[in-house]
Amino acid sequence: MTSTTGNQQPASTDQQNVTCTVNGSERSMFVPTERTLLDGLRDELGLTGSKKCCAEGECGACTILLDGRAVNSCLVLCSEADGREITTIEGLSQDGLSDLQEEFLNAGAVQCGFCIPGQVVSAEYLLRTNPEPSVEQIRESMSGNLCRCAGYERIVCAVQATAARRTCGHD
């Protein structure tokens, strides 16, 4: 049986070498099996924008894009990310605040700020998959991102404003 993976790891291991593309750059980690991608990003790679809150997929504060899809990084093992492409909140704002982040600020959607990186990544995924979402679709799509400051109305406004800005074609 020949291995078809690019990575030449032995059959099963307690710790794994993981190489993935994070925000456009190749990054490597050597981590134990149980290490979640959230902890890997924060503790191994120093990318602390993704927040650790419930750590069981209920709050959305750790949302990232894995191969372009929004996922809870607390529910991904680092080892699963080997060979894959990751975008974190840092990657969405490499050239300064994104239009979406600006609209979050304009709408007054940011209060304590802890949930905002996850909110922004979820909203970015929504707008990439559905450029003109209805209010109902925004609420449904963002229902996995909790905000204990209860800034939901303003978060929805920020997403709507960004959608309008993008579809009008001015940046």
Next chain:
Amino acid sequence: MSKYYRPASVADALTALAAAGEGGRILVGGTDLIVGLRHHTLQPDLIVDLKNAQDLPTPITVTDAGVSIGPTFTMTELITHPVVQEWYPGLVEAAGSVGSVAIRNRASLVGNVCNGSPAADTAPPLLVLGASVTIASVDGERTVPMSEFFLGPRRTQCSPGQIVTQIHLPRPEDGSGSASRRLTRRRGVDIATVSVAAQVNADGKLLLGLGAVGPRPLLTGQTDPLALEDGPALIKVLDELLELATPISDVRSSREYRIATLRALTKRAVLTAANRRNNKEMAS
């Protein structure tokens, strides 16, 4: 400490799982497994990540006879698939209520079933739609009806060392309709307090699948043709069918509240399923 293994083939996965026995766990979407790791309710010796096995059945196969779904097919892929939307609206409703967008982007249909929760959202519709499950082991493959798959809380026919490689759904009979309804405490990222799926065929014969009201997902027998427009008669039949439910009181609900809400949700599911028979309404 768990070992991690990413086999390149199903045979490699089965060999490793057979050797690991009770200590082996399969990883696909991880939305149940990794929560268990975090809380130390699961401490497997070996985690077998199936996603790189090159010879897994294709994520979805559609034929005139029905649909077969492999282990890597996610909830998001399921609910956005046009044939699944047309043929199995009750399954789309249930899969679309799982967790959140981020959960559905990872969670798989096969994983939801194999986790064996009595509250698994997709179990009631799979039961009423007549699904079957193919289970592979080092000794070969077998296919069992979904109605026999669930044995008890967290226990299924897929034993340690085995892999569910496909779920098969027969094409629904012409003129039939399906629907699912569930109750949760909050809208996003919650587990069902009760859930129900209904399948009504062209003659008015009815099947119900029930979640979170017994030690495993439950399937009623099929009724005789029903006069669905006769409210009191329908309620009487539903009440008889719902005698199968044996809910308990727990953190999500009292037993009494489960019984009361199950009656209401069942009626809604049945009428929606019946309505879908003619006008081919699609789940949105």
